[in-house]
Amino acid sequence: MFPEWMKEASTPFSSVLVANRGEIAVRIIKAVQEAGLRAIAVYSDPDRNALHLEIADEAVYLPGDSLVENYLSSEAIIQAARTSGAQAIHPGYGFLSERADFARAVVNAGIVWIGPSPEAIETMGDKISARSRMIESGVPVIPGDEIAIPEGSDHMGALASVAARVGYPLLLKASAGGGGKGMRVVREPKMLRTEYEAAAREASAAFGDGTVYVERLLTGARHIEIQVLADKHGNCIHLNERDCSLQRRHQKVIEEAPSSAVSDDLRRSMGESAVLAAMAVDYVGAGTVELLLSPNGQYYFLEMNTRLQVEHPVTEMITGIDLVQKQLEIASGMQLGISQDSIGINGHSIEARIYAEDAKSGFLPSIGNLGIWRPPTGPGIRVDSGVREGDEVTVDFDPMLAKLIVHAPDRISAIRRMDNALSSFVALGVTTNIGFLRNALLHQSFKSGSITTDFLDSTPITEFDPEYSDPKTLVSIAASAKRLGLDRSMNSVSYTDLDDHSGHPGDPFRTLSRRFP
Amino acid sequence: MEWEIPDSDEKFSVDLTEREGMVTTTSVSINGIINDVSEIRISKAGDDSRIILETDRGTRFAHVAKIGDKWWIHLEGEVYTVNEVEKGSKSSDRSAGGLSAPMPGTILEVMVKEGQRVREGQPLMTMEAMKMEHRILAPKSGEVTSINFNQGDRVDMGATLVELGD
Numbered sequence: 001m002f003p004e005w006m007k008e009a010s011t012p013f014s015s016v017l018v019a020n021r022g023e024i025a026v027r028i029i030k031a032v033q034e035a036g037l038r039a040i041a042v043y044s045d046p047d048r049n050a051l052h053l054e055i056a057d058e059a060v061y062l063p064g065d066s067l068v069e070n071y072l073s074s075e076a077i078i079q080a081a082r083t084s085g086a087q088a089i090h091p092g093y094g095f096l097s098e099r100a101d102f103a104r105a106v107v108n109a110g111i112v113w114i115g116p117s118p119e120a121i122e123t124m125g126d127k128i129s130a131r132s133r134m135i136e137s138g139v140p141v142i143p144g145d146e147i148a149i150p151e152g153s154d155h156m157g158a159l160a161s162v163a164a165r166v167g168y169p170l171l172l173k174a175s176a177g178g179g180g181k182g183m184r185v186v187r188e189p190k191m192l193r194t195e196y197e198a199a200a201r202e203a204s205a206a207f208g209d210g211t212v213y214v215e216r217l218l219t220g221a222r223h224i225e226i227q228v229l230a231d232k233h234g235n236c237i238h239l240n241e242r243d244c245s246l247q248r249r250h251q252k253v254i255e256e257a258p259s260s261a262v263s264d265d266l267r268r269s270m271g272e273s274a275v276l277a278a279m280a281v282d283y284v285g286a287g288t289v290e291l292l293l294s295p296n297g298q299y300y301f302l303e304m305n306t307r308l309q310v311e312h313p314v315t316e317m318i319t320g321i322d323l324v325q326k327q328l329e330i331a332s333g334m335q336l337g338i339s340q341d342s343i344g345i346n347g348h349s350i351e352a353r354i355y356a357e358d359a360k361s362g363f364l365p366s367i368g369n370l371g372i373w374r375p376p377t378g379p380g381i382r383v384d385s386g387v388r389e390g391d392e393v394t395v396d397f398d399p400m401l402a403k404l405i406v407h408a409p410d411r412i413s414a415i416r417r418m419d420n421a422l423s424s425f426v427a428l429g430v431t432t433n434i435g436f437l438r439n440a441l442l443h444q445s446f447k448s449g450s451i452t453t454d455f456l457d458s459t460p461i462t463e464f465d466p467e468y469s470d471p472k473t474l475v476s477i478a479a480s481a482k483r484l485g486l487d488r489s490m491n492s493v494s495y496t497d498l499d500d501h502s503g504h505p506g507d508p509f510r511t512l513s514r515r516f517p
Numbered sequence: 518m519e520w521e522i523p524d525s526d527e528k529f530s531v532d533l534t535e536r537e538g539m540v541t542t543t544s545v546s547i548n549g550i551i552n553d554v555s556e557i558r559i560s561k562a563g564d565d566s567r568i569i570l571e572t573d574r575g576t577r578f579a580h581v582a583k584i585g586d587k588w589w590i591h592l593e594g595e596v597y598t599v600n601e602v603e604k605g606s607k608s609s610d611r612s613a614g615g616l617s618a619p620m621p622g623t624i625l626e627v628m629v630k631e632g633q634r635v636r637e638g639q640p641l642m643t644m645e646a647m648k649m650e651h652r653i654l655a656p657k658s659g660e661v662t663s664i665n666f667n668q669g670d671r672v673d674m675g676a677t678l679v680e681l682g683d
Contacts, residue, residue: 198643198650201625360524364619364651371584372566372591395621395646423594428566429584435595466595471529472545472554473572475520477581478588478599479531480540480559481568482518487583 003036010232010333013087013112015040017060018052019077020092022386023402024308025052028090031324033057040084042077044070046396051388060084071095074102078109088112088331090324094398097307098125114331116306120281124304127173127213134301137280139273142292142300144170144215156193162214163192169217172199183250185217218300220452222261222293223247225305226274227315229326230283231336238271239319239343242288242311246440248363248456253433254440255311256350257318260411260449261293270299277304285330286312286323292453310353310403313384317349317407348414349407352422352437356399359436359464365399368392371429376421380407393430401432411449415441439464521600528602616653616679618672622646627668629679633661641679644672659683 002012015038018028025041029052032039041056044064053059060080062070070076072095081089089106091097097115100122106113115121124130134141145166163170163186172195174182182202184195222245230236243259244252262270274289281304288309290302312323321338330336357363373389385402387393393401406421408414422438443463445451481487520529532544542557558571566582570592580591588599626643629635635655642653663680666672 202650361619362651365646366620369584371582371589372580374580426580426591428580428582428589428591428596432596438594467593469592469595469597471522471525471527472547472552473557474522474590474592474597474599475529475531475545476542476554476557477559477568477570477579477590477592478520478601479518479533480542480557481581481588482583482601483533483535483540484538484559484561484568486561486566486568486581487588 005035005329006332006334008334009329011112012332014038015084015086016088016090016114016328017042017077017081017084017086018056018090018092019071020090020095020097021047021050021052021071022397023384023400024092024094024310024386026055026386027384028092028308028324029056031322032090032328035325035328037328040080040086042071042080046394049391051386051391058084067095074099074105077102078105078111081106081109081111086111088114088328090114090327091307093305093307093310098305100125112331114285114327116284116287117282120283121306123281124306127303130303131301133280134277137276139277139280139301140299142215142218142302156196159196159214160189160192163189166214166216169219171215171217172196173213173215174199174202218292218294219454220295222259222451223252223290223302223453224259224262224270224293224299225288225290225309226270227309227312227323228274228278228283228287228289229321229323229330229336229338230278230285230287231330232284232333233335235336236275236278236283237336237338237340237343238274239315239321239323240345241267241270242309242314243451244311245451245453246446246456247453252311252353253456254350254352254437254446255314256348256411256414257314258345258348266293266297266299273299273301277301286327295452310400311351313382313403313405314349314351317382317405318345318347319343320346347407347409348411349405350414350418350441351403351405352418352441353400353433354402354404354425354427354437355433356393356401356430357433358431359433359461363433365395366431367394368430370401370427372426373428374426375402375404376424378421380417381405381421382407401427401430412447415447435466436464439466519602519604521602523598523600530604616641616656616677616681618644618653618674618676618678619651620646621674622651622672624666624668624670624672624678625650627664627666629661629664631661631664635659635661635681642666644678653678655681657681 002014006012016032017040018025029039038057041053041059042062043053043059044062062076064070089111096102098121100118103113103121104118123133131141145162169187172184182199184199186192186195224241224243226241227239241259241262242255242257244255246254277289286308288305291299292302293299316323356366358366370391375383382405387401404421406414406417408417418441422434425434527547530546534541534543539558539560542554545552545554555573560569562569566580568579568581570577570579582589590597622644625645629641637655637658639655640652641655644651659681662682666678
């Protein structure tokens with residue numbers, strides 16, 4: 001039984017397997033259900049109690065102790081689709097979402113793939129082939145020297161001479177990298193070997209491919225990305241930009257749309273380049289063209305993410321378009337049905353990524369039990385969460401717990417709304433970055449809209465220190481709460497049984513070798 | 518019962534009086550020395566983690582919960598933790614005296630030898646935890662007096678990795 005809206009579709013489907021976990025699985029499952037389709041979740045052992053399988057119509061267990069055996073296994077996911085009779089697969093982000101071989105295997109299995117063609121993923125996934133395709137298509141690329149350094153034997157001689165040609169500071173990138181993994185800044189020649197080895201290690205551990213390449217590091221640049229949507233009939237539009245300049249070690253922290261650095265003319269030009277980039281690989285579905293905007297107003301192609309982006313909600317808020325719904329429509333073979341002229345900008349939206357990490361100890365991931373988890377609510381506030389109160393936060397997965405998104409008429413009121421939302425977000429039991437997010441948001445540089453990608457890494461962490469509170473008041477609160485019996489009101493697992501190493505209750509033998517791509 | 522605040526050596530003890538569900542702090546001692554406190558009154562707001570806090574700055578709501586061995590407090594948009602310790606017990610600060618693993622993980626590389634002199638900020642070890650590499654940097658200049666783990670070793674959070682002398 002296909003839903004009514006699919007009656008014109010050339011490849012209709014009635015069920016979707018969501019090959020992911022956490023907040024994005026929750027987000028997609030809800031969209032699938034809203035579209036009148038059956039949503040099938042997958043899960044591995046540590047996720048037995050996870051939110052995404054609670055809300056799904058059906059859940060398929062993926063055996064195996066490591067991600068490679070479950071969430072990262074093409075075979076396991078396709079087997080799960082067969083078992084559950086899923087007619088389509090949505091990969092979410094991370095995991096298998098940008099693996100061309102997986103997309104190909106899905107298509108070959110006769111299952112509808114909710115994403116671009118394997119060829120498009122392949123071309124854009126390899127930074128070197130993406131770069132040459134962009135040059136051919138007239139999309140500006142970052143100045144630098146292209147070189148592939150194969151994994152294996154010692155290539156320091158070749159690397160050093162290319163590095164010298166490109167010039168310092170430079171960026172070493174894993175060709176198959178992304179999300180800040182396998183990417184290293186080298187400021188001086190003597191650090192080249194150390195950083196290359198670290199990048200190669202991270203890249204091969206996270207992606208199974210140790211190739212690294214060299215690029216000139218642009219300083220004082222902003223990270224601007226353009227959302228594109230393309231159907232199977234040759235229609236391609238862009239949905240404005242997102243500004244993701246607030247980054248820490250190449251991981252986005254706060255994203256917003258529109259960007260205060262992008263004028264209408266620049267938006268039109270960047271948008272046209274992004275559409276050109278997408279068309280160059282016959283792109284289908286939702287994708288993101290990442291650009292670096294230099295202080296002189298020039299912009300350069302960085303990479304194209306051939307999947308749904310973590311920060312997609314800010315675009316949804318200002319355009320009113322549900323990107324996941326559009327992905328489903330496009331995959332079913334329907335026409336895009338939106339013209340470029342009809343895309344406007346309504347107000348301003350900001351997203352903050354809520355991480356289980358401790359800003360005070362170098363942003364190390366934290367573990368524990370989310371004894372209290374009370375996300376804010378109210379007009380213009382959206383929370384995309386993968387966890388609920390009482391959940392364990394372990395070392396098994398990426399430490400992102402949720403995304404807090406606000407929408408307001410203009411940037412200043414969006415900042416105020418976000419500040420209020422963050423301060424009423426009560427998350428106890430696991431150290432989060434909420435306080436840090438709030439202080440970053442209220443930093444003069446962010447408020448004035450002048451953040452560049454090196455801002456967080458070059459600003460002392462003490463500038464984001466939380467407000468001081470009198471220790472006497474704090475210990476009084478704790479002692480009084482104990483007297484009032486509040487230590488007995490929590491009826492969750494016994495925390496003394498939590499394994500110090502993994503955060504799992506009573507399970508000291510889990511391996512640490514799990515990685516979120 | 519004594520109380521500790523993270524990153525502080527001070528030990529607090531608190532004297533309370535309770536009347537009709539309202540707990541009033543009468544004094545707070547820091548390292549055994551009694552400090553004057555302006556009145557702090559706390560009562561439950563419902564059967565949840567929510568409390569009402571009355572001080573000379575007015576009435577505020579806060580959330581308090583004991584999770585693990587810590588008390589977690591959400592007060593005016595910020596989160597604080599307070600440790601509850603048995604009177605006279607050793608400090609729960611495990612990082613004292615050496616360089617401890619900031620989180621559980623695996624040692625990837627040891628960059629220094631015992632007896633070697635290091636500068637402040639010099640990388641001593643690389644460890645892998647979750648999905649990233651973390652460098653353990655020397656917090657001060659000095660001599661490496663002991664290296665407690667080798668490449669490939671798995672370490673628990675708080676384990677002392679390297680010891681530095683002057």
